[in-house]
Amino acid sequence: MAPTRVKKFVTKDLTVRAAAVNATAVVEEMRSIQNSYPVPTVAVGRSMVASLLMAAHLKNNQELSIYIQGSGPLASVFAQASFEGKVRGVSSSPQLEVPVATDKILLAPAIGIGLITVTHHLPNSHTPHRGTVELASSEIGDDVAYYLQQSHQIPSVVSLGVHVNSYGKVEAAGGVLIELMPGHEESTALKIEERVKKARPVSNRLLEGATAEDLVRDLLQDFELIELDHEHDVEYKCRCSKERVMRSVGLLGLAELDEMIEKQETTDVSCEFCGRQYKLSVDDLKEVRQDVYKESLN
Numbered sequence: 478m479a480p481t482r483v484k485k486f487v488t489k490d491l492t493v494r495a496a497a498v499n500a501t502a503v504v505e506e507m508r509s510i511q512n513s514y515p516v517p518t519v520a521v522g523r524s525m526v527a528s529l530l531m532a533a534h535l536k537n538n539q540e541l542s543i544y545i546q547g548s549g550p551l552a553s554v555f556a557q558a559s560f561e562g563k564v565r566g567v568s569s570s571p572q573l574e575v576p577v578a579t580d581k582i583l584l585a586p587a588i589g590i591g592l593i594t595v596t597h598h599l600p601n602s603h604t605p606h607r608g609t610v611e612l613a614s615s616e617i618g619d620d621v622a623y624y625l626q627q628s629h630q631i632p633s634v635v636s637l638g639v640h641v642n643s644y645g646k647v648e649a650a651g652g653v654l655i656e657l658m659p660g661h662e663e664s665t666a667l668k669i670e671e672r673v674k675k676a677r678p679v680s681n682r683l684l685e686g687a688t689a690e691d692l693v694r695d696l697l698q699d700f701e702l703i704e705l706d707h708e709h710d711v712e713y714k715c716r717c718s719k720e721r722v723m724r725s726v727g728l729l730g731l732a733e734l735d736e737m738i739e740k741q742e743t744t745d746v747s748c749e750f751c752g753r754q755y756k757l758s759v760d761d762l763k764e765v766r767q768d769v770y771k772e773s774l775n
């Protein structure tokens with residue numbers, strides 16, 4: 478498959494900006510690495526698409542993550558993307574089975590009520606910018622739009638779509654983000670609203686062969702558009718390391734670590750995002766234990 482990119486546009490008067498992507502390949506890659514079931518696949522997929530679209534408006538070397546915490550059985554969903562199009566995602570239960578009544582997968586019953594946190598990481602800075610709002614619908618698109626309104630006073634349209642076939646494979650994944658910038662005319666908002674009402678679901682459009690640019694033009698056909706350069710291929714990429722994996726093993730707690738050390742065996746740990754295998758020796762585990770113990774004293 479040809480590499481895919483986030484397409485970015487602004488209207489000629491610069492009061493509306495748009496980003497869209499066909500992310501089918503990276504969402505399917507996530508699904509196949511994690512062997513995730515339909516509902517977690519759709520939840521992580523939509524979050525990956527939203528993070529890619531928002532990250533495309535950042536600057537070089539900046540990243541953005543979306544973290545959803547809900548009261549439902551799919552307790553958390555996380556996705557992270559960089560300006561350069563590197564994306565990854567995971568949920569708390571990739572193999573969660575939720576009965577799906579219709580053709581259309583609804584996330585609200587799985588996620589429940591809760592919070593969405595968007596974190597903007599700047600390079601060389603230890604204090605990322607973080608904003609949290611309540612979930613509006615738990616379908617992710619509306620939740621991101623609500624976050625943009627509440628935290629940045631930006632009215633937006635966030636249409637996300639992930640379609641899985643009867644074998645659970647991702648056949649279409651993508652989305653479009655339209656943002657109304659300060660100084661926009663009221664008539665601009667009304668025109669977009671009308672187009673949104675008539676628009677068909679993103680996943681259907683992608684299955685029909687629509688491109689990222691088509692998704693933007695569906696909603697902004699009343700405006701003259703200027704395409705902005707964004708020369709970065711979208712790629713499923715994890716930057717896990719042995720250190721990070723050791724830190725996550727530390728979360729198991731002292732009792733569990735002691736049990737592992739007692740066995741005197743090398744422990745295999747795989748990264749939940751990308752499946753990469755790490756071997757932790759007994760000495761590694763002892764080091765983790767020491768760190769956890771030190772922290773427990775603080």
Ligand SMILES: [Zn+2]
Nearest residue numbers: 715717748751
């Ligand atoms: Zn990884």
